[in-house]
Amino acid sequence: MANLLVTGGAGFIGVNFVRYWRRSFPQDAVVVLDALTYAGNAASLDGVTEIHFEKGDIRDYDLVVRLLDERAIDTVVHFAAESHVDRSIRGPDAFIDTNVVGTHVLLKAAKAVWLDRGTGRPHRFHHVSTDEVFGSLASDDPAFSETTRYQPNSPYSASKAASDHLVHAYHHTYGLQVTTSNCSNNYGPYQFPEKLIPLFIINALLGKPLPIYGDGGNVRDWLHVEDHCRGIERILHVGRVGECYNIGGGEELPNLAVIDRICTTLDDIFAVRPDLAKQFPSAPAATGKPSAGLKSYVADRKGHDRRYAIDHAKIQRELGYEPLHDFSRGLHETVQWYLDHEPWWRSVMDGSYRDWLAKNYAF
């Protein structure tokens, strides 16, 4: 039995991880620590039983020490972060505060409780990072491996790279038992509608333009969030301390291919479900028009990384990880989830978020 502290457990991947863990390992105790920023939503954990939810900031050292002590935590799974590249370009400070300083506070607290008291308590600090720390690939470059040189390009990826180095330093210098995973672009339920897939699904339902940055030829490697959770599980259970593992979905696609699939998936579902036309009257698909008609080319993202691709041979070979979701089926299920959860996405798109969208996606 393990006692987990999941930071950022009210965000997209954290919520999926908590749900996955409760389902798979009901004997383990789960504490969620989340500051409930715009990206965190406690209601996303509705129906998940037997967790302790603590609203708080990972930068609050005393709070983190108290939780580690009171809840006898032996495993930290660290998701909490500012995670959106576009926001990091507009306002990098929060990314340094949370991703760098926040990770360091967690490491300091873990060291104080797990190492400095000399109890020899078994523990694990798992740090969730991104493939974006490796920079951008040309079309014919080999995929990122764990030994690819760090070359982060955005304030987001630079802040994640800094946090990865701090995690490594706490292992190398103090002997903290850490592991790190660097994963590719996740998709699935509960993703905040600022990232490509949920934003485009919802815009298509509301009849709003689909803003394609640049030529739409940027390539991402899509990983279903549940495959990501299984990868983390393998690392927590059989991963080697001090190691980094890449987790990928093996589904490299240019943005235009993803966008076209979102559009045709929506069109196909509307064609067989006439009730949706009433629910989403502004969607082109409600009147039999192609959702792709909303595609709109806009100015490119500053410093836009061209291609990410993950070589996940290490976790496959050493820990038996295999992604189980193929992108077509996973995307279909994701579109279906957003169709079935309109109250969820309406509630997270509160007034301030709508203002932000209107400002940044004005046409």
Ligand code: NAD
């Ligand atoms: P998210 O933005 O959906 O959620 C982040 C969560 O962290 C939110 O619940 C937020 O309230 C919480 N949080 C933010 N600042 C906090 C603070 N100071 N204290 C406590 N909680 C705080 O992010 P996500 O997409 O779920 O990503 C989770 C992790 O996975 C991040 O570390 C991210 O860098 C990494 N990652 C994400 C992706 C992806 O495709 N989403 C890909 C690779 C890596």
Ligand code: TYD
């Ligand atoms: P995003 O979901 O923001 O993830 P990341 O930047 O971390 O890969 O974006 C995925 C890709 O989609 C990326 O190449 C940028 C592009 N994109 C658009 O073209 N339009 C948009 O409105 C968004 C949010 C992203």
